[in-house]
Amino acid sequence: QSVLTQPPSVSAAPGQKVIISCSGSSSNIGNYYVSWYQQFPGTAPKLLIYDNDKRPSGIPDRFSGSKSGTSGTLGITGLQTGDEAHYYCGSWDSSLSAGVFGGGTKLTVL
Amino acid sequence: QVQLVQSGAEVKKPGSSVKVSCKASGDTFRSYAINWVRQAPGQGLEWMGGIIPIFDTAHYAQNFQGRVTITADTSTSTAYMELSSLRSEDTAVYYCARDRAGCSGGGCRPYYYGMDVWGQGTTVTVSS
Secondary structure: OOOEEOOOEEEEOOOOOEEEEEEOOOOOOOOOOOEEEEEOOOOOOEEEEEOOOEOOOOOOOOEEEEEEOOEEEEEEOOOOHHHOEEEEEEEEEOOOOEEEEEOOEEEEEO | OOOEEEOOOEEEOOOOOEEEEEEEOOOHHHHEEEEEEEEOOOOOOEEEEEEEOOOOEEEEOHHHOOOEEEEEEOOOOEEEEEEOOOOHHHOEEEEEEEEEOEEEOOEEEOOOOOOOEEOOOEEEEEOO
């Protein structure tokens, strides 16, 4: 069981918008930053969002992040078939004194 | 261009140890922390631990306490992750990834903002 909770899968049609949630607690997301990662099969994860809502250079503004209380969300607009991947959220957990990840969400673009 | 370059694939026997290296370019070691994340076949990401080289302080996930040692050699900008008492469940891809060390009340943490540069991954297979 992952410390952060994500839906196992989400799907939407090309051009549509999808939201991926990441639920935590006061010991992690409630008091620390959320970051989001995109991973294609056989490749290393790629940072999409850091500091809850900031995009690294080169990440399209179709990707957005937000945080409210003990939950974070990743939004992807204008879905493309190339967005099909696994998405992970992560944060620091003060109770565990450790980094923690969500279990990952597989995005399918129908 | 900042890079993290990891050592090659390893095949180990149960009960043995493995040491994976991660060489950083640029000024990574002066300003960043190095984290180790593993991914078992078909599974999600698992944080193992991290080190802040300029402080030479390491944090470890409870699941790996006593079995993992993370070190850093600032003279060569190389971080190492050694995992001992290997078992078949340790078969996975092991990644190093950097983050800006985050310091606030309570200390400094190797994973704080987001891991922006990742190594290519090192496959470790544990099999008799």
